[in-house]
Amino acid sequence: MKFVDRLRNALNIQWFPNPCRLCGEEAGPAAAFCTQCLAGFPEPPPVLALANGTVHAAFLYEAPVDGLIQGFKFHEDLGAGRHLARMALPVLAAGRPQALLPIPLHVSRLRQRGFNQSLELARCWSRGTGIPVFGQALVRARATAVQSGLKGAERAANVQGAFRATGLLPAHVALVDDVYTTGATCAAAAEVLLAAGVRRVDVWCLARVP
Template structure:
């Protein structure tokens, strides 16, 4: 009861406090902690490859890298480029646990993905348990929660997991990234998974990690996996 009341009064407090832009601290607008000028500066990833979300001069069904490849995902959507001010908000969430940033980014994600093909459930790309213990929270989950709530999608917890820790992908080239995550994911036994799942991560770089997790979901019987991400590096 206390936890529910705490959540109620926390939500009430947010409703009574004035909106304040998390980027420049000017007044927020349109129900967001974001001012009109900073909203206009958001780096939307509108022209991209439909299979890997790679930014392109114009939107295309496949980029040159995806052509001819048998990919486990049906589509990929990265809402933003990993550039200012989204990269700053993401760092505040990832490294400082700033949940106000996750709330704002979740609202922007839901706005952009409301028109995407509708999955039956949302799954986030989980951290390995050792990294989760070290950080204390999973930034992808903190974004997936408000996104699932806003889109009224079930958020499937505990089924997809990392079987082993992997090296940081940022330190590796494209080939090494694929080898690094090969076989890193598995699906735990349980009820049949939905036929259509959206797999979410915070930042998509080459897509190797998301694709390996998508393969695990496909092997577990999922017919269609769409990749969703906050940003494309």
């Protein structure tokens, strides 16, 4: 918790306004969103079973979560990412993987964006669960086109062979990504992990496209 939030809590003072990140109305001490906006957040989708793991998402990829994630990824709104990550934790932490593996960005994309949103999420979820982040376990072997402009089969072809697995890996890991759409990126990453001896590859993400 930030110092100013702790102070506000400790003194129970209401005269620091704390606007909701969505509507600007008073959100209450240390809260990111007002109760009315929170009531409009999408539900978590059901856990999705894959051949060698399960996909856990905290929200359906719908308003207002979609806009908050876009702000986090494309407009450096790291605060939005952190708030969503904290809200997601109780849903995700039900599974107990032995390591969290953020989906890496190619170095050219990382340089452009300045941060890897998946690594930011993995760090937050590691702090909340004590599960270590294996930040170097997956490497982007090559740059890929932006997935959001592609259709299903094109997405799979685009990320085929995009990853390499490195180092010693535990039997049960979770990939960390912001949005799970067709699953092509995670499937390509899971393929190299399973080939490297990992037995179970779950996915932890903020949101899943229905």
